[in-house]
Amino acid sequence: MTTCAKPEDNAATPAGAPGSAFLSVRDLYVHFSTEDGIVKAVDGLSFDLERGRTLGIVGESGSGKSVTGLSVLGLHDPMHTETRGEILLDGQEMTGAGEKTLEKLRGNKVAMIFQDSLTALSPYYTIGRQICEPYRKHTGASRRAAWARAVELLGRVGIPQPKLRAHDYPHQFSGGMRQRAMIAMALVCDPELLIADEPTTALDVTVQAQILDLLSDLQQEFGSAIILITHDLGVVANTADELLVMYAGRAVERGTVSEVLRAPQHPYTWGLLTSMPRLESDVSEALTPIPGAPPSLLATPTGCPFHPRCGYPAEVGGTRCEDERPLIGPGRGSACHLSAGQKRSLFIEQIKPRLG
Amino acid sequence: MATPEGILPSPRDDAAPAAAGEALLSAEGLTKHFPILGGFPFRRKVGAVQAVDGIDLTVRAGESFGLVGESGCGKSTTGRLLTRLLEPTAGRITYRGEDITHANRKQLAPIRSEIQMIFQDPYSSLNPRQTVGTIISGPMEINGLNPPGGRERRVRELLETVGLNPEHYNRFPHEFSGGQRQRIGVARALALEPRLIVADEPVSALDVSIQAQVVNLLQELQRELGIAFLFIAHDLAVVRHFSQRVAVMYLGKVVEVGDRDSIYRRPRHPYTHALLSAVPEAALTDADEEGGGRERIRLAGDVPSPVSPPSGCRFRTRCWKARERCAESEPLLVRVAGNRVGHLTACHFPEDPTTAADAREEAVVLDPALRGVRQPSSPSGV
Amino acid sequence: SSGGGGGGGNGNEPPKGPDKNRADNYSLGTKADSTGPAPEVPGSKKGGTVNVLQRDAFTYLDPAQIYYADQLTVQMLYNRSLTSYKIDEKGQVKLVGDLATDTGKVSDGGKTWTYTLKDNLKFEDGTPITSADVRQAVERLYAPWATDGPLYIPQWLSGEGQEFRKALPDGPYKGKHLPASVLDTPDEKTIVFHFQQPHADTPYAVAMPNIGAVPAKGGKDTGKNYNTRPVSSGPYKIETLKAGKQLTLVRNENWDPDSDPIRHQYPDRFDIRFGVQEPDSGRRLLADRGSDKNAMSFSNAVTIEVGPSVKNDAGTTSRTFNEVQPYVDYMAINMRRIKDKKVREALAYALPNGQILGQLGGPNAGQIAGNLLAPSLAGWKDSDPFGKKAKPNGDPVKARALLKEAGKEGQEIVYAYPNTTEYQKISVVVAQALDKAGFTVQKKEIDSNNYSTEISKVNKKIDIHRASWGADWPVGSTVVPPLFHGRGVADGGQNYWLLKDAGVDAEIDRIKGITDVKTASGEWVELSEEILTEHVPGVPIFYNRQWSIWGSGLGGVKYHSVYGTTDPTGVFVK
Amino acid sequence: MWRRFKRDRAGVVSAYVVIFFFAAALLAPVISWLYGKNPYTTYGIERPGLLNEFFYPAKPNGGIDSEFWFGLEPGLGRDVFTQLFYGMRTSLMIATATTVLCVVTGILIGVTAGYLGGRTDYFLGRFIDLLLAFPSQLSFVAFTPVVYALFVSPEKETPTYLRVITLIIVMWALGWMGLARILRGQVLSLREREFVEAAKVTGASPWRIIRKELLPNLWTPLLVQSTLMLPTFVTVEAGLSFLGVGIIEPTPDWGRMFAAGARHYENDITYMFFPGIAMVIFVVAFNLLGDSVRDAFDPKTKR
Amino acid sequence: MLRFLVRRSLGALVIIFLICAITFFLFFALPSEPALLACGKNCGDPALIEQINRNLGLHEPVPVQFWHYVVGIFAGRDMEVGNCPAPCLGYSFNDSQPVWETILDRYPTTLSLAFGGAAVFLVTGVAIGMIAAARRGTATDKFFSSLSLIGNSLQIYFIGVIAMWLFVDTWGVFDRPEYFPLTENPAKWFGGMLLPWLVLSIIFIANYSRMTRSQMIEQLNEEHVRTARAKGMSGRTVFFRYAWRGAIAPIVTIVGIDLGSLFGGAMITEFTFTLHGLGRLAVNSVTENDLPMLMGVMLFSCTAIVIANIVVDALYAYIDPRVRLS
Numbered sequence A: 001m002t003t004c005a006k007p008e009d010n011a012a013t014p015a016g017a018p019g020s021a022f023l024s025v026r027d028l029y030v031h032f033s034t035e036d037g038i039v040k041a042v043d044g045l046s047f048d049l050e051r052g053r054t055l056g057i058v059g060e061s062g063s064g065k066s067v068t069g070l071s072v073l074g075l076h077d078p079m080h081t082e083t084r085g086e087i088l089l090d091g092q093e094m095t096g097a098g099e100k101t102l103e104k105l106r107g108n109k110v111a112m113i114f115q116d117s118l119t120a121l122s123p124y125y126t127i128g129r130q131i132c133e134p135y136r137k138h139t140g141a142s143r144r145a146a147w148a149r150a151v152e153l154l155g156r157v158g159i160p161q162p163k164l165r166a167h168d169y170p171h172q173f174s175g176g177m178r179q180r181a182m183i184a185m186a187l188v189c190d191p192e193l194l195i196a197d198e199p200t201t202a203l204d205v206t207v208q209a210q211i212l213d214l215l216s217d218l219q220q221e222f223g224s225a226i227i228l229i230t231h232d233l234g235v236v237a238n239t240a241d242e243l244l245v246m247y248a249g250r251a252v253e254r255g256t257v258s259e260v261l262r263a264p265q266h267p268y269t270w271g272l273l274t275s276m277p278r279l280e281s282d283v284s285e286a287l288t289p290i291p292g293a294p295p296s297l298l299a300t301p302t303g304c305p306f307h308p309r310c311g312y313p314a315e316v317g318g319t320r321c322e323d324e325r326p327l328i329g330p331g332r333g334s335a336c337h338l339s340a341g342q343k344r345s346l347f348i349e350q351i352k353p354r355l356g
Numbered sequence B: 001m002a003t004p005e006g007i008l009p010s011p012r013d014d015a016a017p018a019a020a021g022e023a024l025l026s027a028e029g030l031t032k033h034f035p036i037l038g039g040f041p042f043r044r045k046v047g048a049v050q051a052v053d054g055i056d057l058t059v060r061a062g063e064s065f066g067l068v069g070e071s072g073c074g075k076s077t078t079g080r081l082l083t084r085l086l087e088p089t090a091g092r093i094t095y096r097g098e099d100i101t102h103a104n105r106k107q108l109a110p111i112r113s114e115i116q117m118i119f120q121d122p123y124s125s126l127n128p129r130q131t132v133g134t135i136i137s138g139p140m141e142i143n144g145l146n147p148p149g150g151r152e153r154r155v156r157e158l159l160e161t162v163g164l165n166p167e168h169y170n171r172f173p174h175e176f177s178g179g180q181r182q183r184i185g186v187a188r189a190l191a192l193e194p195r196l197i198v199a200d201e202p203v204s205a206l207d208v209s210i211q212a213q214v215v216n217l218l219q220e221l222q223r224e225l226g227i228a229f230l231f232i233a234h235d236l237a238v239v240r241h242f243s244q245r246v247a248v249m250y251l252g253k254v255v256e257v258g259d260r261d262s263i264y265r266r267p268r269h270p271y272t273h274a275l276l277s278a279v280p281e282a283a284l285t286d287a288d289e290e291g292g293g294r295e296r297i298r299l300a301g302d303v304p305s306p307v308s309p310p311s312g313c314r315f316r317t318r319c320w321k322a323r324e325r326c327a328e329s330e331p332l333l334v335r336v337a338g339n340r341v342g343h344l345t346a347c348h349f350p351e352d353p354t355t356a357a358d359a360r361e362e363a364v365v366l367d368p369a370l371r372g373v374r375q376p377s378s379p380s381g382v
Numbered sequence C: 001s002s003g004g005g006g007g008g009g010n011g012n013e014p015p016k017g018p019d020k021n022r023a024d025n026y027s028l029g030t031k032a033d034s035t036g037p038a039p040e041v042p043g044s045k046k047g048g049t050v051n052v053l054q055r056d057a058f059t060y061l062d063p064a065q066i067y068y069a070d071q072l073t074v075q076m077l078y079n080r081s082l083t084s085y086k087i088d089e090k091g092q093v094k095l096v097g098d099l100a101t102d103t104g105k106v107s108d109g110g111k112t113w114t115y116t117l118k119d120n121l122k123f124e125d126g127t128p129i130t131s132a133d134v135r136q137a138v139e140r141l142y143a144p145w146a147t148d149g150p151l152y153i154p155q156w157l158s159g160e161g162q163e164f165r166k167a168l169p170d171g172p173y174k175g176k177h178l179p180a181s182v183l184d185t186p187d188e189k190t191i192v193f194h195f196q197q198p199h200a201d202t203p204y205a206v207a208m209p210n211i212g213a214v215p216a217k218g219g220k221d222t223g224k225n226y227n228t229r230p231v232s233s234g235p236y237k238i239e240t241l242k243a244g245k246q247l248t249l250v251r252n253e254n255w256d257p258d259s260d261p262i263r264h265q266y267p268d269r270f271d272i273r274f275g276v277q278e279p280d281s282g283r284r285l286l287a288d289r290g291s292d293k294n295a296m297s298f299s300n301a302v303t304i305e306v307g308p309s310v311k312n313d314a315g316t317t318s319r320t321f322n323e324v325q326p327y328v329d330y331m332a333i334n335m336r337r338i339k340d341k342k343v344r345e346a347l348a349y350a351l352p353n354g355q356i357l358g359q360l361g362g363p364n365a366g367q368i369a370g371n372l373l374a375p376s377l378a379g380w381k382d383s384d385p386f387g388k389k390a391k392p393n394g395d396p397v398k399a400r401a402l403l404k405e406a407g408k409e410g411q412e413i414v415y416a417y418p419n420t421t422e423y424q425k426i427s428v429v430v431a432q433a434l435d436k437a438g439f440t441v442q443k444k445e446i447d448s449n450n451y452s453t454e455i456s457k458v459n460k461k462i463d464i465h466r467a468s469w470g471a472d473w474p475v476g477s478t479v480v481p482p483l484f485h486g487r488g489v490a491d492g493g494q495n496y497w498l499l500k501d502a503g504v505d506a507e508i509d510r511i512k513g514i515t516d517v518k519t520a521s522g523e524w525v526e527l528s529e530e531i532l533t534e535h536v537p538g539v540p541i542f543y544n545r546q547w548s549i550w551g552s553g554l555g556g557v558k559y560h561s562v563y564g565t566t567d568p569t570g571v572f573v574k
Numbered sequence D: 001m002w003r004r005f006k007r008d009r010a011g012v013v014s015a016y017v018v019i020f021f022f023a024a025a026l027l028a029p030v031i032s033w034l035y036g037k038n039p040y041t042t043y044g045i046e047r048p049g050l051l052n053e054f055f056y057p058a059k060p061n062g063g064i065d066s067e068f069w070f071g072l073e074p075g076l077g078r079d080v081f082t083q084l085f086y087g088m089r090t091s092l093m094i095a096t097a098t099t100v101l102c103v104v105t106g107i108l109i110g111v112t113a114g115y116l117g118g119r120t121d122y123f124l125g126r127f128i129d130l131l132l133a134f135p136s137q138l139s140f141v142a143f144t145p146v147v148y149a150l151f152v153s154p155e156k157e158t159p160t161y162l163r164v165i166t167l168i169i170v171m172w173a174l175g176w177m178g179l180a181r182i183l184r185g186q187v188l189s190l191r192e193r194e195f196v197e198a199a200k201v202t203g204a205s206p207w208r209i210i211r212k213e214l215l216p217n218l219w220t221p222l223l224v225q226s227t228l229m230l231p232t233f234v235t236v237e238a239g240l241s242f243l244g245v246g247i248i249e250p251t252p253d254w255g256r257m258f259a260a261g262a263r264h265y266e267n268d269i270t271y272m273f274f275p276g277i278a279m280v281i282f283v284v285a286f287n288l289l290g291d292s293v294r295d296a297f298d299p300k301t302k303r
Numbered sequence E: 001m002l003r004f005l006v007r008r009s010l011g012a013l014v015i016i017f018l019i020c021a022i023t024f025f026l027f028f029a030l031p032s033e034p035a036l037l038a039c040g041k042n043c044g045d046p047a048l049i050e051q052i053n054r055n056l057g058l059h060e061p062v063p064v065q066f067w068h069y070v071v072g073i074f075a076g077r078d079m080e081v082g083n084c085p086a087p088c089l090g091y092s093f094n095d096s097q098p099v100w101e102t103i104l105d106r107y108p109t110t111l112s113l114a115f116g117g118a119a120v121f122l123v124t125g126v127a128i129g130m131i132a133a134a135r136r137g138t139a140t141d142k143f144f145s146s147l148s149l150i151g152n153s154l155q156i157y158f159i160g161v162i163a164m165w166l167f168v169d170t171w172g173v174f175d176r177p178e179y180f181p182l183t184e185n186p187a188k189w190f191g192g193m194l195l196p197w198l199v200l201s202i203i204f205i206a207n208y209s210r211m212t213r214s215q216m217i218e219q220l221n222e223e224h225v226r227t228a229r230a231k232g233m234s235g236r237t238v239f240f241r242y243a244w245r246g247a248i249a250p251i252v253t254i255v256g257i258d259l260g261s262l263f264g265g266a267m268i269t270e271f272t273f274t275l276h277g278l279g280r281l282a283v284n285s286v287t288e289n290d291l292p293m294l295m296g297v298m299l300f301s302c303t304a305i306v307i308a309n310i311v312v313d314a315l316y317a318y319i320d321p322r323v324r325l326s
């Protein structure tokens, strides 16, 4: 219910008994070592998710959304990645868990829909077979039953003639069909936690709607929790319960969907909302992106990582934005030095009109 | 099949102010069938995926031509055909009046730098063994472009333009996030400053802010350099924002084409209606919440397969207005009564732009798979 | 001993033990010597299987085609010829009657030879062996396919070269026979050869395996195909032959020991495996485990890979021998190209025999040769015209002096050798030695498959090359004529030195006419010595040695000094 | 890439070893001069007492002493130490040249066949089949003498450089097909990848696509195969020299030394030891180096 | 696929014919004289040589001989030794055995050696490669890689002899290598071939282990392998099914080539272990100028190589569905 999280620097205060949330991520750090240095892809992220709820994650491209998803499944290569922090799934620690434990959970209790569907599907096996496999493994179903299940799911995600197309190889599918195959694969075991990394970007809106309905169907039926990573605020608005806005590997704002979308508190969120094209907007007007360039994760700006692109450090005053890292409190909140009042008034005065 | 009437509006008829250019790239009766091989151990052709089945379209100089449609309806295939990556099964492609349908590499050489493509799947279109710098400077090298300040500087500029850090110059594709990869693809296409870019979902993986940035960039390019776009996308809002003319495809066919306003405001084809109705919108304001919830049309029935498309009108199996005639004869892509000049629709029973919504309401059949899941909030409607 | 001395280049010890391969060890046996049974081998037992490890598969089992040592050896087990060699433990070799009662009766000034068959001779199927069967054996040599074996007898009967075939173009297969004036079988037991010229060597010539018995009746003689299944007249018969892989011999129950003065029938069978490389057989026999305990080889030698181990293992002395073979290795000089005798002499002095032999295994592999005849030839005399025994590594000083005398310092020598590991190394020492002597050497390696073809071409562009020769029987008549007669100057001939000297030819023809073997033998030896010193057609390098080892489970293994191999006729399994 | 490589310790060590081998081969004459012996003199048979009756070194351990550091060669009694370095010189030169030729041919033919496909592929493929199935080794054995006869007067020694060239050509003709087939197979699937399409759209010529797009993705089989190829050629060359197509005495040759050593192992293990150990070290180091370079070329393996 | 097979089979026939023709003309026109090897010590006699040449059928012009040869393969032919039924490859110059039968007699040995050896080196090589890939960069990786390479740098004739000496002669853990027909006594067949297999594979292992290692490393980094892990596939499945599948293609290529050449006989191994396969036959026929045998062996081995390559190419399409067969 409540999207509660604790301030990153305040590890001592537990926000609710451990295990109360279905998934709870605490102080997650994921660092990659590269030629150029350490990439801090996720830099102190915390969130919780209850069963039957959907958490939307939006944010800058490259802000660590997919990496977070992968961490939950423990899919990073430990040799090249440093993962710190705590990920509790249904009371079970995931970060330190052995491969065997993780194997049993993956695809079964937790499933993930990958972003890049062509490369994420094996070119060597038919779509049907790839969907079958986790089902057989986790349910012990027979080959035939599994195949039937795969065909059923392909049908449900809207692949025409699923019986026939199940025999196809990924390269014979269109982009959207691959993505749907990917979704079918994730759903085949009715997972309790589904991490959907941009599940509908390659889909036309009608199919998208169908897929989103399918996801909520799953949620209703099995009380699954869903993490929906997306850029489409429209999708989030219609599907998610809670929303987490990420920037440079951190959460900058969180709250329920309507809270965040209707009364956003963080300048980055404002930027997102204002840069969104809408069906009704005036086409002659250029879109208004957030000024400046995304931060480098090699050398994240000091203090508030958003400050170089933010229009309001002056309102905060001094060099606080440059020096001090803003914290995000549990529940509804945002990581910004602006005071609550300032946030409200700035939004209502400057931002809301532009959303028209 | 395309009929003489089905040929897209010629520039003379065109009233759209933004795209005043002449035909840059046009296709007539463009068709692509992929053979399906099956059987063991001897694979034979057992059928064909009719991915693109006789479409006509024209992209004019300097315009952005949007292509939307069902996923799997053949948009990417069309893009590939137009860039001559695929050999068409039938049809004709002309670029600036020149027939390039079967041009070989040598003949294509001069225009290669003029037509570029942004690929739908960003990762697989990037060579995993090349650094970003190499990937983006490659096209310049091939075409002998020597921008002032050197190629590397240009690449860094491009990286910055698409919102990537110039310091990423020496990184490999697998080190990027999905959106970043897509931007690399965009940068690569821009490197040559082409006349036409076939952009297959260039912004779908970008967050809205970057998306805005990229769309603005593309728009700027279009405006200032006169680059034309074939803009394939699912995000109708973006298409509307960026494209002057829009074509809607369904199962290998163009079902409706016209200029932006007329397609979005006065759609005539039922499928276009369905599409527009399904766009999810963030309810940003209270007003949105209350009145903004447009009714979503749910398409019933199984999605037909491109292997054996329905007879007649291909949309009929899911259309609430389908009648016998729809199964018998294929509707031509023509200007139906009430359409503006240049707005063509392939439908026997086009929707009335004003009354369509009402008529639709009764005919909406819920997809059995979705029944009872999430009822439309209220059918109060428009 | 007369053949002794030798030794390697470094003054190393030659193999010890009495040298059995000496001319005075050879004699013609009497009728008594020719009657069986063969004297019991001490300690012999019946039964068991003897495993034989051979490198090369036997190309021929058909006695008509057999000419090489390994096949000569195996045929002793299943084939009997008119005469054969009887070898006692001391190494005394006697030529005795085998199928025949004695070594033959001569008449008509040496032109007619009469042989009488013993009683109780039977083929493996029990049919008695008659003179018709011997005639069959001789007459089949006239068939066009019979090209590989020795052709002395048919040529003596019907004409030199291939001329003889005209006398009976299809052999005996179309019902025709040689006229009685040529080959007569007056009765079942008698066979008479009427030669065109006198041939004192006849007792030896009929010891060749093709002058034996081949069933004339019963369609057993299938001509060329007889090769796969010759009918046995000896103590063993062929059980199975897997061409190229394996040959098994089992007892021939129809062989009568009392008729055979040479052979025994101790083991139940011989299991002969082909394709065992010499180092392998050496290692296996040295290791002496399992079935290899009862193993031997007819012709595989102990090579240098295992030589030192065999030598250092005191336990092997009772199961090895190392004997001189009737084969001589020499360096032929192309007399058509090196016309100056002085230069040839210089070559002769320069060549480093000891070093050459060293690359092949040293004194255990051979013995430095002083002349061109093997010590086993009747009447052989030790001689060493080029001082090889004193200076096994050559005498560069003397060679240089001779070369200077001839005014040919820096003379270019084209030296050809087969392209094998050993001969590559030998080429190094040869070139080095010739260099020291003031020659300029051009080494030409020749693909070893074609080596023999190349060196036997008359117009070869070669000055010196290695060659070797072995006598068919221990008389100079099988050495001197083929090697030195001008007739041999032909492509494919063995007159490698291309010596064509009227005097020599005349002398050869003269000695051939001598009807007494003993006299002739002496004359052959003298002629060869004369040729060597007068013409210097080549340089003797060494006499080959056969170093054999067998498993500890075998007894009665001895050396067959005529064939230069291990004699299986008295072998038994302990 | 370079940085990635430097971090691989085994790779760096291997690189040093390989460099050492090549340097030693190049500097063989210098080494020999410093050491005061040469690989041609037959010390053993010139000085009595060094070899025994079998012509094996008389002293224990293959005749190792302060004079002959690695002992003497059985038979001819030459100095093993200098022979080894000169032998490496011959063998490495030949093997390197052959490897380069084979790799270049393999790439050219394999990648061309795979990339162009269709008829080109068919005919190149059949050509490769033909060469693979052709009893080339036998033919070369049979025909090298004929070829030598063409170039060299029958009365003159065949010059070593001619042997070297022939050998290189022979091994080249025997050796490139495997690599070509592997590359062809890889390219067959690579050319269907989207990034190749992406390059085509920019107007890249097939040649450029091969060079810039495909080759970097072929490093793996290329390095693995070629690093294995080079040492293999050293031994193949030894084998061919037995068949009569190779480098013959007295030119020192490493491969031949090793083969000869293997023959005499029972009686003179020392003679096999030095060339053998050198060979093992070289093969292992060279291949590990190949693996490390491969890893360094792979942007996804990080250390 | 059918078209592919037809096209390739036609190509194969052409290749085999070409090779046949080339070899025939090369070897039959070579300055070597087979007659000289069938004349014992009588070679100085030109008439005899002529006789032998007539016996061997070598007196005719080479093209005519070739024609007879080709006809003989399909229709059999009457030869001096007797009738030779199709497929007639003639009779050995050396021991007059029918070539066809001799080869058929040797082929089981060669096939046993090839398949058994291939099984061993494939399994071992791939296993080592996989271990190395799974633990890449570690000491285990280097150790196993080095181990397989040491094997590679030693030679069969050396390891074979040592192995025989140790395992057969000294310890007696293996039977002395010998071929027993598989159909008669599988246990003996296995026991007799085991050591040759092991030794034969030693020099091949390195190639496979290194190829496997590097291909596997590459594949393990692929996104689709990550997906497989995300599906909960066990480490083993991911490794052996998903990654391995992508790594297989070049390995199949080398297997094809190696097997092809092994089908033509493993010369050194056969000599080392005293086995009678095609390799020995080939060598002997060369040293003995036994042209019919040489041609026969060659025909067999080149057919095997060509077929192996067709199989490999056909396999590509199944291994990687993206590859189009044409």
Ligand SMILES: Nc1ncnc2c1ncn2[C@@H]1O[C@H](COP(=O)(O)OP(=O)(O)OP(=O)(O)O)[C@@H](O)[C@H]1O
Binding pocket: A032, A033, A034, A039, A040, A041, A060, A061, A062, A063, A064, A065, A066, A067, A068, A115, A297, B174, B175, B176, B177, B178, B179, B180, B205, B206, B207
């Ligand atoms: N293997 C890697 N090595 C180095 N850096 C990496 C690696 N994988 C991801 N990154 C970096 O980590 C950051 C976060 O990546 P992530 O994929 O989580 O982004 P994202 O939020 O999913 O973005 P998008 O919406 O564009 O997919 C990016 O800046 C990316 O460059």
Ligand SMILES: Nc1ncnc2c1ncn2[C@@H]1O[C@H](COP(=O)(O)OP(=O)(O)OP(=O)(O)O)[C@@H](O)[C@H]1O
Binding pocket: A171, A172, A173, A174, A175, A176, A177, A202, A203, A204, B034, B035, B049, B050, B051, B070, B071, B072, B073, B074, B075, B076, B077, B078, B120, B306
């Ligand atoms: N190589 C191929 N072989 C067989 N069928 C193919 C191939 N490529 C595409 N198709 C089929 O052609 C049809 C159209 O594919 P295309 O990729 O053009 O769709 P799209 O409109 O781009 O869809 P999306 O929006 O999902 O990307 C699909 O049914 C697809 O399965």
Ligand SMILES: [Mg+2]
Binding pocket: A065, A066, A067, A115, A197, B177, B178, B179
């Ligand atoms: Mg992502």
Ligand SMILES: [Mg+2]
Binding pocket: A174, A175, A176, B075, B076, B077, B120, B200
């Ligand atoms: Mg697409």
